[in-house]
Amino acid sequence: MSRGKQVGTYVIGERIGQGAFCSVYFCRERLSPSYNHAVKVVNKGRLAALSMTEAFEREVQAMRTCKPHTNVVNLVAVLQSSRNYYLVMDLAADGTLLDRVVKGGTRLNGKVARKYFRQLLHGLHAIHSSGVVHRDLKPENLLIDARDCLKISDFTFACLAPEGKCLHRQCGSPHYVSPEVLSGDERGYDGRKADVWSVGVCLYVMLLGRMPFEAPDAGRLFELIKLGSYTIPYPLSVTALDLLSRMLCLDPAERWSVDQLLTHPWVLGMEGSTYSRASSRRVAALMADSVVPLTTSRSCPDMYATFGHHKGSYSSQSPTGITGGTSASLSNTPTPVVELTLPKRAVGWASLLWNALRFCALVVSLGLWSTLALFFDVRQLPERFRVLLSVKAQTPQRNKKNS
Numbered sequence: 029m030s031r032g033k034q035v036g037t038y039v040i041g042e043r044i045g046q047g048a049f050c051s052v053y054f055c056r057e058r059l060s061p062s063y064n065h066a067v068k069v070v071n072k073g074r075l076a077a078l079s080m081t082e083a084f085e086r087e088v089q090a091m092r093t094c095k096p097h098t099n100v101v102n103l104v105a106v107l108q109s110s111r112n113y114y115l116v117m118d119l120a121a122d123g124t125l126l127d128r129v130v131k132g133g134t135r136l137n138g139k140v141a142r143k144y145f146r147q148l149l150h151g152l153h154a155i156h157s158s159g160v161v162h163r164d165l166k167p168e169n170l171l172i173d174a175r176d177c178l179k180i181s182d183f184t185f186a187c188l189a190p191e192g193k194c195l196h197r198q199c200g201s202p203h204y205v206s207p208e209v210l211s212g213d214e215r216g217y218d219g220r221k222a223d224v225w226s227v228g229v230c231l232y233v234m235l236l237g238r239m240p241f242e243a244p245d246a247g248r249l250f251e252l253i254k255l256g257s258y259t260i261p262y263p264l265s266v267t268a269l270d271l272l273s274r275m276l277c278l279d280p281a282e283r284w285s286v287d288q289l290l291t292h293p294w295v296l297g298m299e300g301s302t303y304s305r306a307s308s309r310r311v312a313a314l315m316a317d318s319v320v321p322l323t324t325s326r327s328c329p330d331m332y333a334t335f336g337h338h339k340g341s342y343s344s345q346s347p348t349g350i351t352g353g354t355s356a357s358l359s360n361t362p363t364p365v366v367e368l369t370l371p372k373r374a375v376g377w378a379s380l381l382w383n384a385l386r387f388c389a390l391v392v393s394l395g396l397w398s399t400l401a402l403f404f405d406v407r408q409l410p411e412r413f414r415v416l417l418s419v420k421a422q423t424p425q426r427n428k429k430n431s
Contacts, residue, residue, distance in 0.1 A: 034058065035114050036107050040067060044121055049074040055116055065104060068115040075113075083184055088115070090186035094158045099151030101171065101181040120171035120179045125230070129167060135237030138268075144170075145231050146295055147178040152223060153286045155180065161189045161219030165226035166204045167233055189219045202246060203239050204229045207254045208280050221280040224289070228275025236262055240276065254278075267294035 033040045041054030041063045055067035075081050091103035107114040125144060129136055136144070148170060155162055162180065169182040185199045194216030198209055206225035208217040232240045240258035243249040252258075256278040260269065271294045277283040289295060 035067070035109070036105070038065070038067065038105075038107075038114075038116060040069075049078055049080060054119070054121070064119055066117050066119045066121065068113075068117060070113040070115070072111060072113065084113070086185075086187050087183045090160045090183045090188065091115075091117075093160055093188060094183075095154055097151055097154035099147045099178055099180060100154055101179045117181075118173075118179065120173040120177075120181070122172045122174050122176070124168055125170040125172065125178065125234070126167035128172060129234060129237060135262075136234045138235070138265075141231070141234040142295065142297065144178050144234065145227075146290075148180070148227060148230065149286055149290050149295065151178065151180040152227065153290065155186075156220050156223070156286055159188055159190050160186055161195070162186050162223050162226075163195075163219060164200050164204075165223055165230060166201050167230055170230070187219070191220070193219075195219045195222075200226070202249055203241060205253065206280075207256065207278055210250050210254060218280055220285065221283050224275050224283055224286065227286075227289075228272060231275070232258070232272060235264060235268060236260070265294070267292070267298070271295070 037058050038055050039058055041056065044052045044054060044066060046052070050068050050070040052066055052068050054063035055065040056063040057065075070084060075084055088103070088106060091101075092106075094100055094102070096102045101118045101120060103115060103117055105114075105116040107116070128140075128144070148165075152162070152165070160183075162183065163185040164182060165180070169180065171179045171181050173179060185197075187195070187197075189195060195218075196214075196216045198205075198212060200206075200209060200222075204226040206217070206222040209222050211217075229240055232238075238261065241249060241252045243252055256276060258276065264272075271289070271292050274284040274289070274292070284292075
């Protein structure tokens with residue numbers, strides 16, 4: 029598409045990115061001096077060839093239904109021509125959350141992660157309160173604007189889902205999809221709780237710079253997700269561990285809602301808060317598993333197709349090691365159960381080690397002081413220093429007399 033093309037009252041600028049059936053460009057209103065919007069140009073023929081027309085209609089419907097919010101990419105206008113659809117949206121061209129994680133040295137500082145995670149929860153709360161579920165939350169779909177504000181984007185798998193409605197379609201990104209979506213239960217799943225699981229994986233990536241569930245093929249990956257087995261490779265605060273356990277919970281009924289997550293002490297910055305015994309047991313159980321190295325993450329096969337039996341391993345390895353692959357429609361993949369045998373470690377080893385170091389330092393300091401007291405009379409140290417100084421002062425005068 030040529031730069032400067034006019035579509036309705038908008039002027040299209042340079043291209044920002046390109047997808048399977050669409051391209052995204054800078055966009056501005058005709059009388060505006062700067063490009064302050066983005067336009068998603070969707071080719072109708074390509075959309076029909078990929079059988080994505082219905083998904084596109086759901087995306088537009090979901091974006092129109094969502095209430096305008098600072099942390100959501102809001103839909104400004106929908107235009108069309110004989111060949112293309114044009115979705116004019118908020119501009120957030122300062123990269124994605126995944127770019128921030130990689131730029132920060134594969135994981136984010138706790139304060140930065142808290143800021144982005146809080147914005148993510150506020151945006152997701154606005155989406156859910158509008159009767160919409162996203163179903164494809166991942167760092168690649170979380171954009172950052174020029175004001176360092178996070179915005180939820182890509183509503184390809186979003187749909188209208190009033191509270192209490194069960195969904196049945198298996199879709200999403202393999203590394204971020206919830207266990208109940210993979211199970212294919214006839215009773216369906218709660219889309220809001222599935223989004224919370226994906227948000228938990230996003231927080232894990234922000235804090236630890238890696239995926240909680242990694243495997244060399246899709247079948248083993250799905251089995252690990254169904255088992256809910258993940259490790260903590262770096263030390264985290266008790267509140268952060270508790271927050272992860274609230275989201276990466278196998279039972280959707282026990283998994284926290286977005287409203288509950290917004291009141292969590294870690295989200296509020298209350299790191300020193302007192303927890304109940306039940307919370308302490310959850311954290312202790314989480315820390316009981318030892319840290320073991322996991323395999324390097326590989327990107328999953330291209331999607332927009334049924335994610336069934338795949339031969340061989342994943343496609344080319346990700347340079348960052350934390351990409352979750354593209355979105356997909358998922359089908360049940362019968363695979364053998366992966367047995368995990370992890371050694372145990374003592375709960376609270378960090379605090380015990382710290383107390384042991386403090387005790388050793390105290391013993392060493394007392395020993396040094398006792399040694400000095402044996403060789404020197406501490407009360408006479410000032411007098412001896414005065415004698416030494418007077419001897420040094422008299423030495424030059426004696427040398428002059430001898431000369």
